[in-house]
Amino acid sequence: MIVKKLDPILREVDEAIKRCLKAEVDSIGRIQAGDWGENEFEYYARLIDSDEIRIFHHIRIAYRGFAFQIDCLILTPHFAIIIEIKNLKGVLTISNEQLIQNVDGRQSRVPNPIAQVKTQSFHFMRWLEEHGIESYPIINLVVSTNRRAIFEFVEPCEEARQMYVHADNFPLKFRMLEIQNPANLTQSNLNELSKTILASHKPKYNNTLEKYGLTEDDFVFELKCQACGFHLMTYKKGAWHCDRCGETCKDCHVQLIRDYLLILGRGISLKECRQLFGIQSRNILRNLLRKMNLKLVGNRKSARYFLSKK
Template identity: 30%
Template structure:
């Protein structure tokens, strides 16, 4: 059973909004474009692993994708977690390209790509640490978890995995996405003793879902004044559509839209936080009328708190 599906990370949506709203010549635009590219590549690899997971029998496992749990003034993140009555398998997904050489004895992995050599922390050690953090977290909530067997999925199909020292742990824990079933099967056969009841698993899943805290980039160093204000044209992507009665009109290409303001409001929430006032709405979208702004806001799935000038709007469940 899949208890938590993988969805597009909020981080990707935030980076996309930042890139849309930063001027072309902004000194940090390329930085966020690179961050978005890396995050999208990683997400693509995770979805590829999810496909192969979907092809195996789930009856023995409860599966959670992409959980991030606060613990001891920090957070630990697990890309995919298998939970059974006798075993937990945290899986760390890595979308590395090129040739990858694993050296667990030195806690490092070396990537060779386009004639360059780059050293990364050992992914096996990383996922072991995540497993230990999860174990400590569960014990702090009065659970006695079963054994952990961490795995590392290399999700880039073009990557070449090498194990120069013939380390047995690399062979047993590192795999390409299509081999997920054959990688977990030996551990299923090894661990037969049931440690968790079905009720225990339900309680653990409920706890993890309740504690899940998605990563959000810190945008405090980007002043509000750096971002372009206005409604973006859905046809030509020019920012600065004008409101004409019930329609938004683009001065550049002539496209009209009834709801182009919705995307602009979503950009505001992604960049500036989860609340907006009528004045902020008018300022960001370029709406001169307080009454027109109130009418547009009232038509959306927003939660309204406060009265008159103190009224604040936050996204509803389906916004």
């Protein structure tokens, strides 16, 4: 990354940016456990993916002057599913009103996921109504991604029993819901709804540039050889190769993508990655991004990748 047009204060601006980026990365690390759980669920979500289904991870929808965020939103012709993802270990004592976590004999109350997902569902229902969609069923689920977590239900818990599911059981739960619910939307309606949701997605505002009085034009994002500093590297046979000194590196793209996402704060598409790295293969680009554990919003051509930060 090179800052242009700022030669007199290049060193000071560069150090300020580094301090800002370090603060952002430190913040991301503090929620690493929760992000791991959400990334774990994405594997199971891919098991149900098909041409008739639209899956949105970490979608943040603007609505009446604020925005509500959903861990995972799944649209099908039959229904929508809103999923609250939890990566909690230990014994989970669950009722309709509360969730108690017991780890090594120590109990603590956790904010009620049922209340959280119901609030998201209420806002999404109102959002749908404002966009002319009514009588579209919304199913609320709480998915546990910790493989060793144990559910213990206490009364009243009828609603909780229907909503809680372990991540590895989710594909079966989904198929059962499909069988139980008739189709409500045509594929054309579903496609249009998906486009509207993506248009309403509003990532949290990133004020990094404003903070330092910079604009996007002040940056050139280029992959630089760490050995000789040359700005031309080619990806082949699973590694980056410097065209000047022959140095190889498997992950030197990672820092560039993180800088890009942290500074611009808008996510990155496969098309933008192709322009950034000169790689034409969508499969190679998807693989590079997937290994970074980025958050995926949208799917197929509309997909954008964001840092794992809420």
